[in-house]
Amino acid sequence: MMEFGVQAALSIFIHLVILVLTWWAVQCVKWDVWLRQPKGIRAKILMILVTIAISEPVATFIVNYLSWSVQLPQIYK
Structure with a gap:
């Protein structure tokens, strides 16, 4: 399991990368x-808000998927 x-x-990095890609x-x-x-x-403010509205769920999905994939091997312990 990854340390906190x-x-x-990693979560901050993924959120920033997805934010830049969405922008x-x-x-x-x-x-x-x-x-x-x-x-x-x-x-410009609308573009920023649209960028945040799109990037946040995408980044959250990626972070959750990564976290779950790291935790998945613990089923067999």
């Missing part, structure tokens, strides 16, 4: 189709 410090560091992917969306001022501050 290693698990916490990169959100940049491809044509915001001018949905927003009046796609270059304004409100549009």
Whole structure:
């Protein structure tokens, strides 16, 4: 089983990587189709919130999956 410090560091790293990847992917969306001022501050805030809303469940899934896969061999003990 992973120690708590290693698990916490890995969780933070995974969340940051997924956040950056999601931000990169959100940049491809044509915001001018949905927003009046796609270059304004409100549009940037919306992009940040959408990035967080998408990346948090994805990163949580990956962290949980990793944690469960590490714990799975303990069934046979």
